[in-house]
Amino acid sequence: MEWLKRGLVHAPTGAVPWAEQYAFPPTPHLVNGESLRLYVAFRDAAGIGRVGFVEVDARNPGVVRSVSPAPVLDIGAAGAFDENGVVPTAVVRCGDQLYLYYVGYQLGYKVRYFQFQGLAISDDGGLTFRRHSAVPILDRSDQELLNRTSAFVLREDDIFKMWYVAGSDWITIGNKSLPRYNLRYLESIDGRTWGTTGRICLDFRNTDEHAFGRPWVVKDSNIYRMFYSIRTRSKGYRLGYATSHDGIGWEREDDAVGIDVSGSGWDSEMIAYPSIYRHGNDVYLFYNGNNCGSTGFGFAQLARPW
Numbered sequence: 332m333e334w335l336k337r338g339l340v341h342a343p344t345g346a347v348p349w350a351e352q353y354a355f356p357p358t359p360h361l362v363n364g365e366s367l368r369l370y371v372a373f374r375d376a377a378g379i380g381r382v383g384f385v386e387v388d389a390r391n392p393g394v395v396r397s398v399s400p401a402p403v404l405d406i407g408a409a410g411a412f413d414e415n416g417v418v419p420t421a422v423v424r425c426g427d428q429l430y431l432y433y434v435g436y437q438l439g440y441k442v443r444y445f446q447f448q449g450l451a452i453s454d455d456g457g458l459t460f461r462r463h464s465a466v467p468i469l470d471r472s473d474q475e476l477l478n479r480t481s482a483f484v485l486r487e488d489d490i491f492k493m494w495y496v497a498g499s500d501w502i503t504i505g506n507k508s509l510p511r512y513n514l515r516y517l518e519s520i521d522g523r524t525w526g527t528t529g530r531i532c533l534d535f536r537n538t539d540e541h542a543f544g545r546p547w548v549v550k551d552s553n554i555y556r557m558f559y560s561i562r563t564r565s566k567g568y569r570l571g572y573a574t575s576h577d578g579i580g581w582e583r584e585d586d587a588v589g590i591d592v593s594g595s596g597w598d599s600e601m602i603a604y605p606s607i608y609r610h611g612n613d614v615y616l617f618y619n620g621n622n623c624g625s626t627g628f629g630f631a632q633l634a635r636p637w
Contacts, residue, residue: 332572332589334616334631337393339597340369341385342627349375349402350383355624356545356604357385357617360422360429360457365389366396367608368457369617370403370419370431371628380416381405382433382460392608392615392630404433404451404460412437412447412467420448420545421484422457423491423522429453430522431460434480435467442501443508446480447471450523463523472527475499478512481545484522491522492578494546494557497529502541504564511541514559516579533573533581539563543571547606548578556637557581558588558605558616568603570618590616590631597626604628612636 345351350373358370367389372380381402388394407413413435421432431451438444447467451460469479475497482495498512515529533543544560555575560568572588573581593599598620608615614633620626 332587332637333634334590335634336590336593336598336631337629339620339627339629340387340393340617341395341398342597343373347373349373349381351376352378353380353624354385354627355619356418356420357606357619357628357630358419358422359606359608359617361389361608362386362456363389367392369628370422370457371624372416372418373402374416378416379406380418380436382417382419382431384457389610392617403453403458404431407435407462408465411435411465412445412470413449415444417449420480420482423484423486425486425522427454429457429460430484431457432468432482432484442477442510445471446478446510448480448482448495468523468525469495469497474528475515477501478510480512481543483546483548485548485550486522487550489520491519492548493517493519493525493529494532494548494578495529496543496545498542504541509541509562512543514543514546530579532575532579533557533559533583536583539565544568544604549607549609550578551637555581556607558607560603560605561585566601568601568623570602570605590618597621598629 353374354371382404383399416436418434423430448469450463476499496512500511514533516532517529542562546559561571571585600621
């Protein structure tokens with residue numbers, strides 16, 4: 332693959348209190364033939380994320396049409412799993428409703444934080460969302476104790492397929508404590524009820540790797556294509572790519588991803604949290620840059636069909 336970088340789409344200016352900084356991870360949803368909505372988490376001055384969106388031209392994603400004036404999903408109640416931040420990871424249409432899968436953050440004491448997957452539902456086309464429940468749809472389990480999160484969900488043949496990250500360990504890199512988790516797979520009939528332990532479908536290649544970011548899966552004919560972030564001790568985040576015939580067993584082809592950091596600018600230190608959007612024959616890749624999205628998100632265009 333070869334991706335042509337088209338530049339930065341949006342970065343907060345700091346003028347809006349609930350959305351002073353960050354815009355991550357770009358999570359596209361096609362509203363209609365003219366508008367593409369990218370759900371992101373904006374952070375306030377304290378670093379607490381709330382879900383909003385950036386709406387762009389569906390035919391030219393570099394043209395911003397509007398930015399949400401208020402959160403479409405706010406943080407949870409005090410003591411809840413999502414009391415300290417909410418981050419979107421996937422949007423799935425279910426009849427007249429939209430299912431928003433999101434990460435809920437809760438601060439810890441002996442570990443820095445916990446991340447578990449939540450679900451919110453919209454009845455107004457995605458302008459507002461209400462929680463499906465006050466507890467996560469992926470809660471802790473014996474084998475996935477500290478993180479069950481960053482899920483991408485694809486509805487196929489009336490089955491909800493989920494690729495997500497999970498783990499029970501934290502490690503120290505330099506002076507920073509960081510979670511360690513790999514990629515796993517689950518299925519659901521209703522998109523709301525999931526199992527307690529997923530099947531590992533993508534694991535680390537070496538000791539330099541210690542985490543994966545939110546995956547994004549597309550299917551062409553009989554091939555699944557997964558784009559994801561790889562977090563390493565040496566480089567921080569880079570993008571990876573894998574293919575599969577059943578969505579469970581994956582062959583890593585990271586060298587074929589076709590995009591890396593720039594020589595300077597907003598994505599010169601890391602690239603992370605990819606998502607794919609297709610418009611006709613055009614294929615676009617949205618992603619975050621430096622510092623896990625503090626510099627906003629941009630996009631690239633596939634040079635030739637894959």
